[in-house]
Each structure stands twice: as C-alpha cells, then as structure tokens.
Amino acid sequence: MNGLVRLSRREFLRQTGRAGGGLAFALVAASALRPAPALAIAVSREAPGGTAGFAPNVYVNIRTDGVVEIVCHRSEMGQGIRTCLPQIIADELDADWDRIELLQALGDEKYGDQNTDGSTSIRRHFDLLRGAGAAAREMLVTAAAASWGVPAAECVTRNHSVHHEDSGRKLGYGELVALTEGIPVPDKPAFKSKADYRYIGRSLDTIDGFDMSTGRAAYGIDAALPGMLHASIERCPVHGGRVRRFDAAAARKVAGVVDVIEMPAPTSPPLFNPLGGIAVLATNTWSAQRGRAALDIEWEPGANAAYDSEKYREELLASARKEGRLVRQRGNVAVARDAAARTHVADYYAPHLAQAPMEPPAALARFGEDGCDVWSCTQNPQATQDTVAGVLGIDKSRVRAHVTLLGGGFGRKSKPDFGAEAAWLARETGKPVKVTWTREDDLRHGYFHSVSAQHLEATLDADGRVTSWLHRSAFPSIGSTFDTTVGGPSNDELGLGLTDIPFAIPNLRLEACDAAAHVRIGWLRSVCNVYHAFAIGSFADELAHLAGKDPHTFLRELMGPARRIDPAEDAATYDNYGQPLATHPIDTARITAVLDRVADMAGWGRVLPEGRGLGIAVHRSFLATVATVAEVGRDKDGGLKVHELWTAIDAGQVINPDRVVAQMEGAGIFGMSLALHGELTARDGGIVQGNFDTYPVVRMSEAPSAIHVHIMEVDAPPGGVGEPGVPPVAPAIANAWFAATGERLREMPLGKARGA
Amino acid sequence: MAVELTINGEGRSLDVDPQMPLLWALRDVAGLTGTKYGCGKALCGACVVHVDGEPVRACAFPVSAAAGRDVTTIEGLSADGSHPVQKAWRALNVPQCGYCQSGQIMSAVALLARNPKPTDADIDTAMSGNICRCGTYTRIRAAIHEAAVQKSAGDAS
Numbered sequence: 001m002n003g004l005v006r007l008s009r010r011e012f013l014r015q016t017g018r019a020g021g022g023l024a025f026a027l028v029a030a031s032a033l034r035p036a037p038a039l040a041i042a043v044s045r046e047a048p049g050g051t052a053g054f055a056p057n058v059y060v061n062i063r064t065d066g067v068v069e070i071v072c073h074r075s076e077m078g079q080g081i082r083t084c085l086p087q088i089i090a091d092e093l094d095a096d097w098d099r100i101e102l103l104q105a106l107g108d109e110k111y112g113d114q115n116t117d118g119s120t121s122i123r124r125h126f127d128l129l130r131g132a133g134a135a136a137r138e139m140l141v142t143a144a145a146a147s148w149g150v151p152a153a154e155c156v157t158r159n160h161s162v163h164h165e166d167s168g169r170k171l172g173y174g175e176l177v178a179l180t181e182g183i184p185v186p187d188k189p190a191f192k193s194k195a196d197y198r199y200i201g202r203s204l205d206t207i208d209g210f211d212m213s214t215g216r217a218a219y220g221i222d223a224a225l226p227g228m229l230h231a232s233i234e235r236c237p238v239h240g241g242r243v244r245r246f247d248a249a250a251a252r253k254v255a256g257v258v259d260v261i262e263m264p265a266p267t268s269p270p271l272f273n274p275l276g277g278i279a280v281l282a283t284n285t286w287s288a289q290r291g292r293a294a295l296d297i298e299w300e301p302g303a304n305a306a307y308d309s310e311k312y313r314e315e316l317l318a319s320a321r322k323e324g325r326l327v328r329q330r331g332n333v334a335v336a337r338d339a340a341a342r343t344h345v346a347d348y349y350a351p352h353l354a355q356a357p358m359e360p361p362a363a364l365a366r367f368g369e370d371g372c373d374v375w376s377c378t379q380n381p382q383a384t385q386d387t388v389a390g391v392l393g394i395d396k397s398r399v400r401a402h403v404t405l406l407g408g409g410f411g412r413k414s415k416p417d418f419g420a421e422a423a424w425l426a427r428e429t430g431k432p433v434k435v436t437w438t439r440e441d442d443l444r445h446g447y448f449h450s451v452s453a454q455h456l457e458a459t460l461d462a463d464g465r466v467t468s469w470l471h472r473s474a475f476p477s478i479g480s481t482f483d484t485t486v487g488g489p490s491n492d493e494l495g496l497g498l499t500d501i502p503f504a505i506p507n508l509r510l511e512a513c514d515a516a517a518h519v520r521i522g523w524l525r526s527v528c529n530v531y532h533a534f535a536i537g538s539f540a541d542e543l544a545h546l547a548g549k550d551p552h553t554f555l556r557e558l559m560g561p562a563r564r565i566d567p568a569e570d571a572a573t574y575d576n577y578g579q580p581l582a583t584h585p586i587d588t589a590r591i592t593a594v595l596d597r598v599a600d601m602a603g604w605g606r607v608l609p610e611g612r613g614l615g616i617a618v619h620r621s622f623l624a625t626v627a628t629v630a631e632v633g634r635d636k637d638g639g640l641k642v643h644e645l646w647t648a649i650d651a652g653q654v655i656n657p658d659r660v661v662a663q664m665e666g667a668g669i670f671g672m673s674l675a676l677h678g679e680l681t682a683r684d685g686g687i688v689q690g691n692f693d694t695y696p697v698v699r700m701s702e703a704p705s706a707i708h709v710h711i712m713e714v715d716a717p718p719g720g721v722g723e724p725g726v727p728p729v730a731p732a733i734a735n736a737w738f739a740a741t742g743e744r745l746r747e748m749p750l751g752k753a754r755g756a
Numbered sequence: 757m758a759v760e761l762t763i764n765g766e767g768r769s770l771d772v773d774p775q776m777p778l779l780w781a782l783r784d785v786a787g788l789t790g791t792k793y794g795c796g797k798a799l800c801g802a803c804v805v806h807v808d809g810e811p812v813r814a815c816a817f818p819v820s821a822a823a824g825r826d827v828t829t830i831e832g833l834s835a836d837g838s839h840p841v842q843k844a845w846r847a848l849n850v851p852q853c854g855y856c857q858s859g860q861i862m863s864a865v866a867l868l869a870r871n872p873k874p875t876d877a878d879i880d881t882a883m884s885g886n887i888c889r890c891g892t893y894t895r896i897r898a899a900i901h902e903a904a905v906q907k908s909a910g911d912a913s
C-alpha cells in the first residue's frame with residue numbers, strides 16, 4: 001500500500017486511534033522514570049501523537065502548536081534509523097530539527113514495508129521519505145500562497161515557516177495547519193537539490209543518545225504491565241522435537257511460580273511460529289527460571305536427533321565437491337583447465353552462527369476483548385501481527401504490534417516467534433505475560449546462520465592471469481524454514497555474493513549444491529555474503545600469491561576494465577537486492593575505487609614489524625561496496641591478533657556520516673567475532689554452546705587499536721549500510737594472517753586453530 | 757522476606773527471596789530497568805551496578821549480599837545525565853543499540869574512580885568484562901579518555 005495517501009484529519013484520528021487502547025498500557029517502567037525530557041524527541045512515544053493536525057501522509061503530522069510529528073516506521077536496533085529517518089523528512093519539509101517529535105509506528109500495512117532487514121531502510125525508502133516531507137512542504141506553500149493571494153512560486157520555505165519575500169510576510173507551519181483543508185496531495189512533489197540539504201549528509205547526534213546513556217531507553221525486555229506474569233520456556237533441545245511427557249510438581253513448588261503450561265507442539269515447517277515446550281510463569285523472571293530448572297521433561301526428539309556437526313561438515317564438503325545446479329556460466333571452465341599453466345583448488349568451511357544480540361528475544365503481551373497487544377523488540381512488526389494472528393486464530397487487524405527499541409537485532413529479531421509465545425501465554429493465562437529468553441535459549445533455539453562449504457577451482461596462464469574460475473556453494477537454505485522440501489540454496493541467497501561476482505574472467509562457472517537443514521535457518525547480518533566473501537576473498541588472495549603478484553594489484557586485475565556487470569548476460573537469475581541495476585549497478589570502476597582508497601589509507605606495501613601482515617578484501621553487498629585492510633600478527637601467545645582495521649565504503653548518498661562510520665566500526669568488530677570465534681555445533685541434534693563462555697565474541701581486549709573509516713563521495717542513490725561492512729572482514733584477516741605467517745586458514749572460525 | 761538496602765540514595769525494603777540475584781530484584785521488584793540482563797552468568801557485564809562504590813555483576817550477586825549497603829544503578833549515576841562519563845558517551849555518540857551501555861558506563865565510572873588517567877591498556881583490562889555486540893569498543897575507549905579529561909578539569913575547578 002502506498003504510504004503517501006492523504007488522510008483527512010478525521011481519518012488520521014480514526015486510523016491511528018485504533019491503537020488508542022494500546023496507549024493506555026504505556027510501558028510502566030519507562031514512563032515512570034522519565035523526567036522532563038531534555039530533548040524535544042522522546043523515546044517510546046508511539047504514533048498517533050496527542051493531537052490531530054495537518055497529516056498529509058502517514059509519516060507526518062503537523063500540530064497547531066507547530067510541532068512536526070514524524071513517524072518512524074522502521075525498527076531501531078543500533079543502526080541509527082530513528083535519527084536518519086527524521087533527518088530525511090525534516091530536510092525536505094524544511095522543518096526546524098528542534099521542533100520535531102519522533103513517534104514510533106506500530107505494525108500497520110498502511111506504512112508499507114516495515115521489515116527492518118536487508119539494509120533497506122534508507123536504500124528502499126529514501127524517495128518515499130523525501131516525498132513525505134516534500135509533499136507536506138509543497139502543500140504548506142500552497143496554503144500560504146492562497147491565503148496571501150500570491151503565486152506559490154513566489155513563496156519559499158525556511159526553518160519551519162513559509163515566506164513571501166517580496167512582501168516580507170511569513171506564516172509558521174503551526175499557523176498554516178488550519179489553512180490546509182482541501183489542498184490536494186501533490187503527485188510528484190519536487191525534491192530539494194543536493195546543495196540545499198540541511199540535515200541529509202550531516203552527522204546529527206543520535207536522537208536516543210540521552211536515554212541510552214541514562215538507563216531510560218526502553219527495550220522489549222523492559223516492557224511491563226501491572227499484574228503481569230514472567231515466563232521462561234523450556235524448549236526441546238532438538239529442532240522439531242516435542243514434549244512426550246512432563247512432571248511440573250517440583251517446578252510448582254518454587255516460590256513465586258504461578259503456573260506451568262504446555263505450549264502447542266512446533267509446526268513443520270517452523271515458519272515464525274513458537275517452538276512449543278513447557279512454559280513456567282511466575283511473579284518475577286528469576287522464579288520463572290528456577291521453576292523451569294525444576295521441570296522434569298521427557299522429549300520426543302524427532303527427525304533431527306542425529307544431527308552432528310562433525311559428521312555434517314564432511315557431508316557438506318562432499319556435496320560442494322560434486323557438480324551442482326548451474327547458477328551462472330561464461331565460457332567453458334573445462335576447456336580452460338586443459339590449456340592452463342597452473343591449477344589451484346581450495347575448500348572453505350564456515351559453521352552455524354547465532355546473532356546473539358545483547359538483548360535476547362523478549363516480548364510482553366496482553367489479550368482482551370479488543371484483541372491482542374504485543375510489545376516487543378521486533379525488526380518486523382507486521383510479521384508479528386501475522387504470526388500472532390495465526391497462533392491466536394484472530395484477525396490481524398486485532399493485533400497491535402508495538403515496537404520497542406531493540407537491544408541489537410542482526411537478523412534474529414526479524415523472526416517474531418517470541419512475540420507469538422507471549423501472545424499465546426497471555427490468552428491462556430488471562431494475564432499480561434512477558435517472555436524473556438535466556439542467553440542459552442538464544443544460542444540453542446534461534447534461527448541460525450547457515451553452515452556452509454565452498455569449493456573453488458581456478459586456472460592461471462603463464463603470465464599469472466586467471467583464465468577460469470569455478471565456485472560451488474553448499475549450504476542449507478533459509479527457505480527450509482518456510483518449506484520442508486527445500487534442499488539447497490535459492491537464487492536469492494546465491495545472489496548474496498556469489499552470482500554477482502564482478503571479476504573479469506573469461507571462463508566462469510558458478511554452481512549451487514544440495515544441503516539439508518536440521519535446525520531453523522535464518523538471516524544473520526550480511527547473510528550468505530559472509531561465507532561467499534570469505535571464500536572469494538581468500539581464494540583471490542591465494543591465487544595472487546600463486547601468481548607471484550601483489551594481492552591489491554591482483555584484485556585490480558580481477559576487476560578488469562571499468563564496466564557494468566549484468567549477471568543475466570551469463571544466463572543467471574539475479575535480483576540485485578530488489579533494486580534495478582540501472583540505479584544500483586555492479587560497477588567495477590566504483591569497486592576498484594573503493595579498493596584503491598582502502599589500500600591508500602592502510603599504507604599498503606609499507607614495511608611492517610616482524611611477524612605482522614596486511615590483508616585486503618573487497619565485497620559488494622546490499623548495493624554498497626566495502627573494502628577492508630587488516631593488520632594482523634601473532635600475540636604474545638602465538639595467537640591471531642588484529643591490530644588495526646581500515647575500511648572504505650561506497651554506499652552512494654549517505655544520510656548521517658557519523659552513523660555510517662559507526663556501522664563500519666561495528667561491522668569490523670562483528671566481522672572479527674565471526675571470523676575469530678563464531679561457531680555453533682550440534683551434537684545429538686542439540687546445540688552444544690550455551691553462553692558467552694562457549695560462544696565467545698570479541699571483547700575490548702581484542703578490539704583493534706583503531707578502525708579507520710572512509711566514506712566515498714559518490715553522486716549515486718543510497719545503498720545499504722548496516723550489513724555491507726561485515727563480509728570483507730574475515731577474508732582480510734585470513735589474508736593478513738597468511739601474509740604474516742605463511743599459513744592459510746580456510747575454515748572459520750580462524751581463531752579455532754590459532755588460539756585467538 | 758524483606759531485604760533492606762539503599763538504592764540510588766533511597767532506603768528500600770524489597771520483599772524478595774534473599775537468594776534472588778540483585779539484577780532481577782532491581783528490574784522486576786524495584787522497577788529499575790536500566791540495568792540489563794545479557795547472560796545471567798557474569799560473562800557480559802550488561803548488569804554492572806555499584807555496591808558501596810565497587811562494580812558488581814548484579815546477575816550473579818544475591819540481593820541479600822547487598823543488604824544494608826548502597827547500591828547505585830545507571831538511574832542513580834546522575835539526576836539529569838550530567839555525569840562526565842554520560843556526557844562523554846553522548847559527545848562521542850558511543851551508543852548504537854544502547855543496550856549494553858548502562859553496564860559499560862557503570863564499569864567506566866568505576867575505572868575512573870580508582871584510576872583517573874587510565875591508559876588504553878588499563879581500559880582494555882577494566883572493560884573486557886563488558887560485551888558490546890554492536891562493536892562500540894573504539895568509541896568507548898575514546899569516551900573514557902574524554903571523560904578523564906573532563907573529570908580532571910571539573911575536579912580542578
């Protein structure tokens with residue numbers, strides 16, 4: 001649905017007022033603690049705001065007091081969207097930043113796509129958000145011009161007012177509200193020229209910074225209602241398993257425990273539905289957890305009881321070594337092999353990962369005659385509505401999905417199973433229920449990043465040029481979460497870093513190989529780009545050394561002449577992250593420019609201290625290109641130490657440079673965590689790791705001394721930012737380790753072998 | 757059974773099982789949700805609060821051990837967010853998702869209390885118990901240095 005439909009004031013009240021019942025249940029903890037806000041913008045204020053005003057579309061409402069309410073329909077999980085989104089609207093509206101109030105949208109299809117995933121918030125919504133601000137601005141100008149009896153073309157907007165320069169008259173936005181009745185919404189409002197931007201491209205401070213530095217920021221885990229119960233759920237250790245029998249007598253004796261309830265068995269396919277299990281409800285979280293520990297449950301583990309990561313690893317590598325489904329082909333790799341001066345073959349392996357956001361999944365729900373309210377740290381409030389409606393068997397319109405701040409998401413919270421758990425328990429108990437996942441729940445029962453095996457073969461001619469490149473990718477598909485018949489990678493997944501390989505190699509063959517899923521597979525920051533970039537970036541470096549060439553120079557050669565690539569020319573199916581290649585091309589000139597920039601930043605080629613090396617990698621994903629250089633050496637115990645990182649990004653037009661820098665810094669650390677430590681393994685069908693002792697992530701002591709970031713100045717539409725920083729990190733580190741030690745690491749986590 | 761303690765300068769009596777971790781007593785009983793759960797096993801630092809000025813992991817600290825003592829949470833660090841560490845956090849736009857930052861700030865305040873001029877190595881040692889999954893470590897380091905400068909300037913004036 002188009003979000004830019006004009007609402008009459010009455011409609012605005014009616015549509016948004018549907019959530020009015022929810023407003024009465026404001027988050028107790030957050031509101032009780034909130035002092036007079038130091039900023040004009042408060043956290044957790046939801047749409048609708050207090051007063052109807054001039055609402056030209058669902059994202060903007062101008063009140064008669066002049067305050068511009070801006071609705072954020074995307075979820076904030078650290079990427080800064082609650083700052084960047086109003087920057088865009090306020091800029092096109094010529095609004096005063098100090099006179100805007102940010103409201104958080106509930107899940108509602110009237111906003112269009114709300115799934116905060118795939119680094120889409122800016123790249124897919126930039127024009128929509130500009131249009132929301134520009135339409136409002138144009139209508140205010142029309143209203144002012146009409147009231148003055150002058151042509152609209154003689155009027156300008158400046159800092160929250162419309163001005164008629166010739167006569168010196170002006171009207172503030174608040175004053176104009178009463179004059180906007182009957183003014184049509186322009187079809188194609190004119191956008192500002194780049195030179196006139198006031199907020200877009202500026203590093204405005206994070207809107208939620210005050211609340212986040214004072215403990216006032218409210219996350220899903222903080223949601224509270226009077227009389228609510230706290231739930232902790234014991235789920236089957238094996239994916240797809242169910243309760244055979246259970247004894248809750250001991251659990252019920254734990255002080256504070258109120259009830260013990262068996263949840264419905266899991267569905268197949270799992271979709272976003274709850275996993276089932278036994279829920280213990282108590283007056284506080286700790287009692288619920290203690291009661292849960294006292295449960296005696298016998299499980300029917302089901303079809304995945306034999307899942308064993310060591311065994312599966314061999315199966316997956318074997319699958320990648322066999323011919324798979326053809327994905328993209330140019331020339332003939334077999335012919336090239338016969339004529340080759342040298343041949344090189346390598347396999348790469350990467351394990352399952354968990355997103356492990358610092359806030360585990362958590363949701364509060366209430367159920368009543370008016371339907372269901374769910375407050376949760378969801379990346380996808382409309383999917384929360386759908387899933388809750390399905391689980392409860394009620395109409396979606398009766399589910400109000402409130403969006404709190406997210407204590408990290410990284411793809412985990414795009415799956416709303418935890419919200420549905422709370423909703424089901426709320427109806428079952430007749431009381432508000434908050435479900436809080438433990439860290440162990442998060443690491444053992446999530447939607448995991450795919451385990452993967454990559455098989456690569458290449459040939460070189462006598463001059464060390466690559467004449468052929470074969471890449472087979474094997475991993476269980478995210479599609480298996482939605483369809484049990486899916487047996488291998490989908491074209492969409494292969495489009496994440498495999499199908500779109502930009503190298504100028506005359507003979508190219510890309511294949512997809514079968515792999516069965518034995519756990520719920522889901523998205524993790526950068527998704528399949530993680531292992532595709534690791535294999536491609538590492539293999540290119542291996543070939544450079546084999547050819548006796550400098551890895552940076554060699555990558556430049558692989559990119560070839562400046563050109564735009566369309567994988568469809570090689571008969572591949574490729575959707576370019578849902579946006580046209582015309583606006584978001586695979587442009588080797590831009591990729592090479594990023595590569596050259598990072599090499600320059602890092603002082604590529606400089607003399608390094610003994611035992612240190614530099615590694616370089618570049619990868620285009622989510623319509624942005626990021627290149628990374630890592631300086632790596634041995635620590636005092638001989639383990640792998642990342643000393644410093646350099647990153648350059650071409651994401652086209654950026655909204656808030658400081659938030660882009662922050663995303664690149666964070667991607668460096670996230671990429672280090674998965675490169676050095678990340679590994680979930682299954683034994684007897686269950687995940688072995690349970691907490692940060694067995695699933696380590698990078699800590700301060702391992703953080704590089706500096707992460708240098710450069711944003712390329714490019715006149716192009718926005719690309720993604722949240723995810724593209726991650727993929728080049730692991731290959732850059734592996735390549736640097738090789739440069740430092742001569743040892744090639746082809747398996748993640750790299751630190752497993754190297755004591756990091 | 758009631759546990760008597762002082763939270764953010766205010767005498768409180770919490771009707772809880774004495775074995776309940778301070779974290780849940782603060783969050784579920786006292787209604788102070790600024791202190792976060794991240795692991796439940798003293799591994800991540802999201803729950804760091806001060807007891808008599810010393811940093812503790814509230815998720816692994818029985819509320820009874822805080823009886824008769826002064827507990828300071830992020831909400832009590834300053835009335836208006838004006839503590840030099842909080843100001844430095846905002847000046848450098850440290851938080852991304854913000855979830856771990858209560859614990860980070862409480863650990864940083866404790867560090868600066870015992871070491872007003874920490875080096876990078878001091879910071880790495882003191883702050884390695886606090887995980888940030890968003891990866892704000894380099895900014896946290898810089899913010900602690902910034903707070904140290906501001907604090908010494910404030911102390912001198």
